[in-house]
Amino acid sequence: xxxxxxxxxxxxxxxxxxxxxxxxxxxxxxxxxxxxxxxxxxxxxxxxxxxxxxxxxxxxxxxxxxxxxxxxxxxxxxxxxxxxxxxxxxxxxxxxxxxxxxxxxxxxxxxx
Amino acid sequence: xxxxxxxxxxxxxxxxxxxxxxxxxxxxxxxxxxxxxxxxxxxxxxxxxxxxxxxxxxxxxxxxxxxxxxxxxxxxxxxxxxxxxxxxxxxxxxxxxxxxxxxxxxxxxxxxxxxxxxxxxxxxxxxxxxxxxxxxxxxxxxxxxxxxxxxxxxxxxxxxxxxxxxxxxx
Numbered sequence: 001x002x003x004x005x006x007x008x009x010x011x012x013x014x015x016x017x018x019x020x021x022x023x024x025x026x027x028x029x030x031x032x033x034x035x036x037x038x039x040x041x042x043x044x045x046x047x048x049x050x051x052x053x054x055x056x057x058x059x060x061x062x063x064x065x066x067x068x069x070x071x072x073x074x075x076x077x078x079x080x081x082x083x084x085x086x087x088x089x090x091x092x093x094x095x096x097x098x099x100x101x102x103x104x105x106x107x108x109x110x111x112x
Numbered sequence: 113x114x115x116x117x118x119x120x121x122x123x124x125x126x127x128x129x130x131x132x133x134x135x136x137x138x139x140x141x142x143x144x145x146x147x148x149x150x151x152x153x154x155x156x157x158x159x160x161x162x163x164x165x166x167x168x169x170x171x172x173x174x175x176x177x178x179x180x181x182x183x184x185x186x187x188x189x190x191x192x193x194x195x196x197x198x199x200x201x202x203x204x205x206x207x208x209x210x211x212x213x214x215x216x217x218x219x220x221x222x223x224x225x226x227x228x229x230x231x232x233x234x235x236x237x238x239x240x241x242x243x244x245x246x247x248x249x250x251x252x253x254x255x256x257x258x259x260x261x262x263x264x265x266x267x268x269x270x271x272x273x274x275x276x277x278x279x280x281x282x
Contacts, residue, residue, distance in 0.1 A: 012257040019231065019256065042264045049213045050232050058130035059144055061122045 011039070018043045122151060125168060128234060129175050135229040136179040136222055138214065146178045153178070172234070173244045176226055183222065212270060219266045224259035227252055 010033075017025040018040055030037050129150060133143045153174050154160050161170050217225060223245070230236045230244060238252045245252070 011261075012253065015257045015260050016253065019260070039264070042267060043260055046216075046260065046263050046267055047232060050217070050228065053210050053213050053233075055127060055131045056134060058126040058147065061119050061126070 011036075014039065015043055019047060118151075118155060121154070121167070124164070125171050126151075128168070129171055132172060132226075132229050132234070133175055133179060135217070135225050135233075136176070137182060138218075142182055146175065146182055149178045149181075150174045168234075169240065169244055172230065176245060179222070179226075216263050216266045216270065219262050220259050224255055224262070227255050228259055231256060 010029075014026065014029050014036060016022075017029070026040055030040055126147065130143060130147050133146045134140070137143055137146065150171060154171065161167055217228075220228065226245065227241055230241045231238070236244070238256070239249045241247075241252045242249045247255070
């Protein structure tokens with residue numbers, strides 16, 4: 001195996017050992033390769049930091065399952081449209097054409 | 113499953129599932145919708161397993177699939193990464209520690225975030241994660257390693273930036 005592959009495999013094994021809390025393996029590895037101490041410290045910090053992210057409370061059972069029943073028909077119609085439909089260039093162009101046409105009719109026929 | 117049993121099921125699993133979905137989407141509204149979808153799938157399923165652990169695995173698998181469905185739905189106009197980054201600071205509390213780690217997590221792909229949550233927060237082994245995600249154990253191992261390396265780069269950068277800001281302030 002070439003040295004690069006060996007180095008990558010060693011790194012993977014070391015990261016695995018840190019994540020799974022195999023402290024003896026990690027100590028042995030760091031004693032053998034002192035330059036990996038920085039990697040071990042960073043991975044340990046990341047592991048603790050990610051674990052410590054606060055859990056949020058989920059919505060209550062009733063909130064989740066009664067939501068759809070209470071919804072009015074209008075949002076239900078909106079839900080049939082694609083997400084962010086109002087950003088769709090086609091719909092925006094269509095809206096623009098409708099406004100221009102409305103102004104044309106207003107000024108050309110109705111106002112005079 | 114009757115109503116009372118279903119409520120008990122919800123109360124037992126909703127918290128870990130909701131937080132898993134938040135790790136994946138970082139969007140409270142999408143989180144509620146996905147959570148609802150998962151429990152409706154459980155309600156309708158003929159093959160919903162017995163036992164806490166088997167149910168938990170089933171629900172995590174369904175949640176992961178529902179998150180991917182949600183990404184496909186929202187990816188029509190904007191990429192998921194943009195959405196994720198936009199929601200990083202709009203969801204959750206005022207905890208600076210959490211903000212730093214949410215920011216770091218946004219560097220990972222959704223698959224990597226999924227695996228990291230299942231391993232670090234839910235405590236699943238690589239082989240169990242492989243069952244949930246449909247990947248081989250070796251693939252999970254490689255992805256965890258790659259994700260941690262990506263996170264380390266970002267973490268080192270953010271620490272350097274932090275110390276530079278401290279020096280400027282000093």
